[in-house]
Amino acid sequence: ILNVEQSPQSLHVQEGDSTNFTCSFPSSNFYALHWYRWETAKSPEALFVMTLNGDEKKKGRISATLNTKEGYSYLYIKGSQPEDSATYLCASPSGSARQLTFGSGTQLTVLP
Amino acid sequence: NAGVMQNPRHLVRRRGQEARLRCSPVKGHSHVYWYRQLPEEGLKFMVYLQKENIIDESGMPKERFSAEFPKEGPSILRIQQVVRGDSAAYFCASSPDRGAEKLFFGSGTQLSVL
Numbered sequence: 001i002l003n004v005e006q007s008p009q010s011l012h013v014q015e016g017d018s019t020n021f022t023c024s025f026p027s028s029n030f031y032a033l034h035w036y037r038w039e040t041a042k043s044p045e046a047l048f049v050m051t052l053n054g055d056e057k058k059k060g061r062i063s064a065t066l067n068t069k070e071g072y073s074y075l076y077i078k079g080s081q082p083e084d085s086a087t088y089l090c091a092s093p094s095g096s097a098r099q100l101t102f103g104s105g106t107q108l109t110v111l112p
Numbered sequence: 113n114a115g116v117m118q119n120p121r122h123l124v125r126r127r128g129q130e131a132r133l134r135c136s137p138v139k140g141h142s143h144v145y146w147y148r149q150l151p152e153e154g155l156k157f158m159v160y161l162q163k164e165n166i167i168d169e170s171g172m173p174k175e176r177f178s179a180e181f182p183k184e185g186p187s188i189l190r191i192q193q194v195v196r197g198d199s200a201a202y203f204c205a206s207s208p209d210r211g212a213e214k215l216f217f218g219s220g221t222q223l224s225v226l
Contacts, residue, residue: 099160
């Protein structure tokens with residue numbers, strides 16, 4: 001079973017601050033790394049899918065990087081806004097069927 | 113295009129009853145995944161299905177739980193003789209392919225067992 005870990009578990013930042021959090025995963029047999037945003041009372045929504053070492057992806061103020069050799073990915077949020085408050089999940093395919101294994105998430109709260 | 117539709121949103125059952133959770137994937141998606149979120153825990157994989165086939169059920173409890181994705185109609189997650197420990201949010205997701213493709217999630221079914 002793939003072990004996907006995220007840190008920190010929770011994070012409080014002030015509006016306007018930039019922040020980042022980490023996802024670590026086994027570097028052997030790497031296939032892909034997913035990031036999802038999960039707002040309260042909604043369903044998880046895909047942000048990025050990354051497959052290549054050194055990949056950098058950006059969506060508005062949110063960006064992500066990938067290091068498959070050392071087994072980590074960072075998610076960055078620039079100039080956090082209250083609407084960024086959510087749980088951010090990373091996941092990686094594992095098993096013969098490559099189903100996604102999720103980390104426990106980082107719960108971000110942006111204070112106005 | 114409609115997204116992944118799950119129903120019911122909330123389901124209350126008494127111990128020993130059966131729970132049936134339905135999931136209609138995004139139109140054109142042939143891969144369906146069920147995940148469970150227990151209180152204070154993250155999303156845990158249960159089962160992966162393609163049309164008429166169970167591909168991987170390694171995350172599903174061996175007893176009382178079953179899943180199907182028939183040729184016509186929604187995917188069904190069935191829990192027989194529910195117990196209080198089955199209380200959780202059950203999420204369905206779909207994708208057009210497996211592996212690198214992102215998943216599209218439904219809003220989940222909150223199962224409460226009294």
